[in-house]
Amino acid sequence: MSMTRERQAPETPRRIERRTFFRRAAMAGATAVGLLRAGGIARAASTNALRTKTVFRLSTRGHPYACNACKTHAAFRYYKYWKIANGDRAHANCHCNIVTQPFTEKRYNRWFAHGRTIVDVRWRPKPFQG
Ligand SMILES: [Zn+2]
Numbered sequence: 786m787s788m789t790r791e792r793q794a795p796e797t798p799r800r801i802e803r804r805t806f807f808r809r810a811a812m813a814g815a816t817a818v819g820l821l822r823a824g825g826i827a828r829a830a831s832t833n834a835l836r837t838k839t840v841f842r843l844s845t846r847g848h849p850y851a852c853n854a855c856k857t858h859a860a861f862r863y864y865k866y867w868k869i870a871n872g873d874r875a876h877a878n879c880h881c882n883i884v885t886q887p888f889t890e891k892r893y894n895r896w897f898a899h900g901r902t903i904v905d906v907r908w909r910p911k912p913f914q915g
Contacts, residue, residue: 838893
C-alpha cells in the first residue's frame with residue numbers, strides 16, 4: 786500500500802504539468818492564429834484604403850439659406866471632374882462649393898464606366914450600387 790502511495794505522489798504533479806503545457810500550447814497557437822488573422826485583415830484594409838479615386842460633388846454645406854433646388858441637386862449627383870461639376874449647377878448664381886469625396890477604385894470604375902462623367906443616384910436602372 787505504501788508503495789503505491791509513493792508511486793502516485795510524484796505522478797500527480799507531472800500530470801498537471803502536462804495538462805498545463807498543453808493548455809499553454811493551445812493558447813499560444815490561438816494567439817498565433819489571431820495575429821495572423823489580424824495581419825491579413827490589416828493588409829487587406831490597407832490595400833483597399835490606398836486604392837481610392839476622387840470624385841467631385843456640389844455641396845450646400847455652409848450655406849444656411851441654400852435653396853431646395855441646390856440641396857436636392859447636390860445631394861444626388863456625383864461628378865468625375867471638377868469642371869463637369871462646375872458646369873452642372875442647379876441654376877445661375879448657384880454658390881455651392883465643389884467638394885471632393887473618396888471612392889474606392891472599384892466603385893469609381895463602375896459608376897463612371899462607358900465614359901459617364903455625371904452620376905445621378907436617382908437614375909434608374911441603378912448600376913451604381915457597390
Ligand atoms: Zn447651388
